[in-house]
Amino acid sequence: MTILEAVASRTRVVIAGGGVLGTMHAVAARRRGFEVVQLDREAEARGASVRNFGLVWVSGRKAGPELDLALRARALWSELGTKVPGLGFRAAGSLTLAAGDAELALVKEACTLPDAERRGFELLDPAAVRAVNPALRGDFAGGLLGRADAIVEPRQVLPALRGYLAGDGYEWRPGREVTEVARNAVRDHLGAWHRGDLVVLCPGAAHTGAAGRYLAGGALRRVRLQMMQTGPLAERVTTALADGDSLRYYPAYDLPGRAQLGPQPAVAARARAQLLLVQRADGGLTIGDTHEYAEPFAFDLDEDAYDHLRARAEALLGRPIPRVRRRWAGVYSEVNPDAPGAAGHALYHRAELEPGVVLVTGPGGRGMTCSPAIAEETFG
Ligand SMILES: Cc1cc2nc3c(=O)[nH]c(=O)nc-3n(C[C@H](O)[C@H](O)[C@H](O)COP(=O)(O)OP(=O)(O)OC[C@H]3O[C@@H](n4cnc5c(N)ncnc54)[C@H](O)[C@@H]3O)c2cc1C
Numbered sequence: 425m426t427i428l429e430a431v432a433s434r435t436r437v438v439i440a441g442g443g444v445l446g447t448m449h450a451v452a453a454r455r456r457g458f459e460v461v462q463l464d465r466e467a468e469a470r471g472a473s474v475r476n477f478g479l480v481w482v483s484g485r486k487a488g489p490e491l492d493l494a495l496r497a498r499a500l501w502s503e504l505g506t507k508v509p510g511l512g513f514r515a516a517g518s519l520t521l522a523a524g525d526a527e528l529a530l531v532k533e534a535c536t537l538p539d540a541e542r543r544g545f546e547l548l549d550p551a552a553v554r555a556v557n558p559a560l561r562g563d564f565a566g567g568l569l570g571r572a573d574a575i576v577e578p579r580q581v582l583p584a585l586r587g588y589l590a591g592d593g594y595e596w597r598p599g600r601e602v603t604e605v606a607r608n609a610v611r612d613h614l615g616a617w618h619r620g621d622l623v624v625l626c627p628g629a630a631h632t633g634a635a636g637r638y639l640a641g642g643a644l645r646r647v648r649l650q651m652m653q654t655g656p657l658a659e660r661v662t663t664a665l666a667d668g669d670s671l672r673y674y675p676a677y678d679l680p681g682r683a684q685l686g687p688q689p690a691v692a693a694r695a696r697a698q699l700l701l702v703q704r705a706d707g708g709l710t711i712g713d714t715h716e717y718a719e720p721f722a723f724d725l726d727e728d729a730y731d732h733l734r735a736r737a738e739a740l741l742g743r744p745i746p747r748v749r750r751r752w753a754g755v756y757s758e759v760n761p762d763a764p765g766a767a768g769h770a771l772y773h774r775a776e777l778e779p780g781v782v783l784v785t786g787p788g789g790r791g792m793t794c795s796p797a798i799a800e801e802t803f804g
Contacts, residue, residue, distance in 0.1 A: 435459055438618045440602040440610055441626030442466070442636070443473035445784055446790055447585045448799035449624045450594065451504070456803060460594045461618060462586075463610075465601035469582050472791065475651060475754030477702045477710050478578040479664055480793045483518055483543050483570030484674025486620040490771055490790075491539060491676075493797050498572060500796035505576070510584025512577030512705050517544065518664040519557055520671065521564040521740055527668035530681035531568040536601030537676070544571025559661045573664055577705055578792065602627075602634040608780035609633065623781040624802060629757040635785075638777045639783050644786045645760040648716040650695075650729055650753050655746040656707030667699035675716075695729035699736040709745060711737055725751055758788030772798055 437453040439446045442464030450460045480501050485491040505513025522528040534540065535547045546569040553567040554560055558747055586596050600618075602625065604611040609619040629646045631639050669688060671677040673696075687693065696715035714729045716722065730751070737745050759770045772792070773786035784802060787794055 436461075436620045437627065438610060438620035438623045439463070441628060442469040442582060442596070442598065442625070443471045443626060443628050444581060444795045445473075445616040445628070445787065445798065446626035447473075447582050448462070448795040448803060449590055449784070450625060451585060451796070452803050454589055454594055457777045458593075460589070461597060462595070463597045463602060463612060463618065465599070465613075466490065467598050468585075472754050472756040473582060473628075474578050475752055476578050476792050477651075477664075477700055477712065478512070478576045478581070478792065479518075479700065479702060480513075480574035480576060481518070481664075481790065482793070483520070483545070483568070484670065484676045485543075485733075485790070486678075487537070487539055490743075491542065491621070492593050493771055493794050495572065496540060497797035498574060499798070501574060501576065503745040504585075504796065508584050508588045509654065510577075510580050510587065512575070512580055514575045516573070516575045516663050517556075518570040518573035518666060519548075519553060519560070520568040520570065520666040521553070521560070521668065522566050522568070522671075523563075523668045524565055524680070526684045526686060527671060528565045529684065530671050530677060531566060532679055533679045533681045534568060543676070544573075545569065546571070547561070557662045557665075559657075559659050560665075560740055561799035562738070562740045563742070564740060569663075575664055575702055576664035576792070578739065581693060595600060605634055605777050605781050610781070621780065625777065625781065625783045626785060628754045628781075628785060631757065635777065635783050638775065638783060642760055642763045644757050644773055645717065645762075646721075646755050646757055647788070648721040648753055648755045649713040650725055651710065651712040651751070652730060652733070652748045653704070653750040654709045654711070655749050657709055657746055658707065661701070661703040661709070661741075665701040665737075665740060666700070667740065669698040670700065673698055676736070689732065691728050691732045695726065695732070697729055697732055697741075699733055701737055701740075708749070709737070711745070721753075721755070725753060756788060757786045759786045774802065
């Protein structure tokens with residue numbers, strides 16, 4: 425019997441992990457009428473799910489299964505957004521801004537992709553960019569509008585979803601670290617067993633904890649990113665923003681024109697930086713990001729990368745950004761493309777650890793976006 429067949433005839437689901445993957449599994453399980461107990465080792469989730477941009481980012485996904493998964497998830501976010509206003513879901517779309525001829529040529533190429541319409545792509549000249557997003561008063565050669573992209577509020581999403589689930593059939597138990605896995609059960613650090621017809625472990629980037637011995641083969645790796653947030657900007661930034669460096673990283677733009685892009689500035693290349701900028705509901709700007717792959721990760725924050733990102737944001741907005749109020753780093757888990765014998769193309773990692781216990785993690789930088797659809801795939 426498959427996991428899905430087993431759970432379909434049963435009722436109690438234990439979820440370990442209070443990040444967006446665990447919480448979307450709780451939503452999917454409750455949607456099927458299952459009783460749910462959700463544990464987290466912290467008093468409140470503190471992992472990647474509260475440290476991200478809140479971007480539901482469809483535009484840059486690889487054609488095929490990755491784009492399909494992101495679009496299914498986008499539809500689920502939109503549906504949840506109408507039921508749970510606290511998610512702050514906005515179908516804001518995005519603008520990827522081209523700095524010069526080579527970036528603009530690549531953006532034009534992206535608009536001719538066979539699936540450009542599904543991504544909501546449209547090529548805009550500078551005047552049209554400003555008509556869509558009047559806050560952009562800086563210099564750019566044009567922009568790629570990605571109508572399918574959306575925004576949620578990462579600091580609100582998890583409590584809002586738990587509030588939506590609260591009541592009969594859903595129990596949130598923070599401060600419980602899972603330390604042991606057995607058939608249809610997990611044990612927490614206080615020694616209590618939590619039994620379910622299905623147990624779903626969503627421990628994020630905790631690769632050495634309870635799931636550690638099942639991950640010893642190196643199927644997953646971790647990635648560390650730097651972020652910052654400003655005080656409120658007294659003007660609406662109507663879309664999410666990306667700079668031309670994002671064209672180097674997202675798989676959708678792996679097109680012939682990418683080879684024509686000049687080198688990144690040294691500081692950006694070192695930090696593997698791309699500018700992503702999202703205005704929060706309170707007007708603040710969430711700005712990132714960088715990518716660090718080699719462990720041990722830095723324990724401190726690199727100011728040079730922040731200087732670069734700030735300069736990029738100010739160049740696009742055409743004015744100084746408000747004072748930075750918060751800085752942080754976050755770590756996500758992703759399928760390791762370099763693992764020997766690993767399915768490097770997998771969009772995330774799902775494995776049955778013991779009968780009735782399934783591990784779901786490793787969605788990488790698309791985890792916030794794809795989480796509702798990944799949870800649906802667990803339950804079928
Ligand atoms: C800086 C940054 C920016 C990002 N931006 C975006 C974005 O804009 N859009 C997007 O789609 N994706 C983005 N991502 C990726 C996305 O945030 C992650 O893929 C996603 O949040 C992963 O969710 P998760 O629930 O698996 O992990 P987490 O959010 O890390 O949650 C895991 C939870 O499990 C708990 N836990 C771990 N071990 C145990 C245990 N043994 N027992 C009990 N609880 C345990 C932890 O306390 C934690 O709360 C970003 C990631 C980072 C770091």
